[in-house]
Amino acid sequence: MARTTLTRTVLAAVSAAALFALGACSSDAGTETGGGGETGGADDGVITLGFSQVGAESGWRAANTKSIQDTLTAENGFDLKFSDAQQKQENQIQAIRSYITQGVDVIAFSPVVETGWDAVLQEAKAAGIPVILTDRAVDSDDESLYESFIGSDFVKEGVTAGEWAVEQYDGEGYKAVELQGTTGAAPAIDRKEGFESAIEGSDIEIIDSQTGNFTRAEGKTVMEGFLNKHDDIDLVFAHNDDMGLGAIEAIEAAGMTPGEDIKIITIDAVKDGMQALADGKINYIVECNPLLGPDLADIAKAVIAGEEVEKRIVVKDEAFDQEAAKEALPTREY
Ligand code: AHR
Numbered sequence: 001m002a003r004t005t006l007t008r009t010v011l012a013a014v015s016a017a018a019l020f021a022l023g024a025c026s027s028d029a030g031t032e033t034g035g036g037g038e039t040g041g042a043d044d045g046v047i048t049l050g051f052s053q054v055g056a057e058s059g060w061r062a063a064n065t066k067s068i069q070d071t072l073t074a075e076n077g078f079d080l081k082f083s084d085a086q087q088k089q090e091n092q093i094q095a096i097r098s099y100i101t102q103g104v105d106v107i108a109f110s111p112v113v114e115t116g117w118d119a120v121l122q123e124a125k126a127a128g129i130p131v132i133l134t135d136r137a138v139d140s141d142d143e144s145l146y147e148s149f150i151g152s153d154f155v156k157e158g159v160t161a162g163e164w165a166v167e168q169y170d171g172e173g174y175k176a177v178e179l180q181g182t183t184g185a186a187p188a189i190d191r192k193e194g195f196e197s198a199i200e201g202s203d204i205e206i207i208d209s210q211t212g213n214f215t216r217a218e219g220k221t222v223m224e225g226f227l228n229k230h231d232d233i234d235l236v237f238a239h240n241d242d243m244g245l246g247a248i249e250a251i252e253a254a255g256m257t258p259g260e261d262i263k264i265i266t267i268d269a270v271k272d273g274m275q276a277l278a279d280g281k282i283n284y285i286v287e288c289n290p291l292l293g294p295d296l297a298d299i300a301k302a303v304i305a306g307e308e309v310e311k312r313i314v315v316k317d318e319a320f321d322q323e324a325a326k327e328a329l330p331t332r333e334y
Helices: 006-013 016-023 059-071 089-102 118-126 154-169 186-199 216-229 241-253 271-278 293-304 322-331
Strands: 031-034 047-053 078-084 106-109 131-134 148-151 175-180 205-211 235-238 263-268 284-287 312-314
Touching (some): 047 059, 047 293, 059 078, 148 293, 154 186, 154 235, 154 263, 154 284, 175 216, 241 263, 271 284
Parallel strands (some): 047 078, 047 106, 148 312
């Protein structure tokens, strides 16, 4: 299509060996699937899009991957090349370099951490390949390195969680522990900042805070450590549902009742989390909408058509208490 350049055509021509090397194997360097067709140009009307996903760490991520794979289909005009970075930045950089070598039309990715992207994004820019960020931001002074960033306002999510905590528990001297997301990831940094700013000046105090890497297993392990160390925990703020669900397991194993003896606030609102909220094991959930596939498809088509696109597209999120969760669950998409 319109954006095919000489540079990219040349790159596509020399790409076969590199493409085979990465695409044919599944290893510690991440996995790549899809994209059986030709690469290097959308002159045929098909947009070849290389997507580098963070991993498969949570229910949210599974829903996000499904949304992307269900939307960027051949019927919808896409040849999707998808790779799973297994939560490692080096795997994402390798995947992006492979997409550049293959001469895809568009690269999209959800950066596992915020920093360290300038060099590879410069390479994409030099190759004339537009980049779209989904879900998570990069920390870069050069906004020309990407076309658009589609995702939630993570600071606002943290603020919403913190404001609810203050509304419910201020004046009761609550001691909170925090299960942080992946160290250096935008949602971990922003949700922490938002929550802390909302509880500032209240008598809710964060007595311990550690990463659980956004996974249920690590959330459980970290919560076990918190319970061994502190006998006065009133509240858990988990940066996602999965870590909150891991914390529930740890609290129950310690002979306490989650949602009563220890209150729990999480972020995401995936089905498992919403069920735990409806069951009274979680007290409040701030949504983070993972259904980014349709917006990504629209923006990719607009970019390829040479249209101007919005630099920042903020996804709308809701928040749920127990009653709202019970109401929403029967028709919940993810
Ligand atoms: O970047 C979004 C976050 O990543 C989700 O809240 C979390 O569940 C996922 O792992």
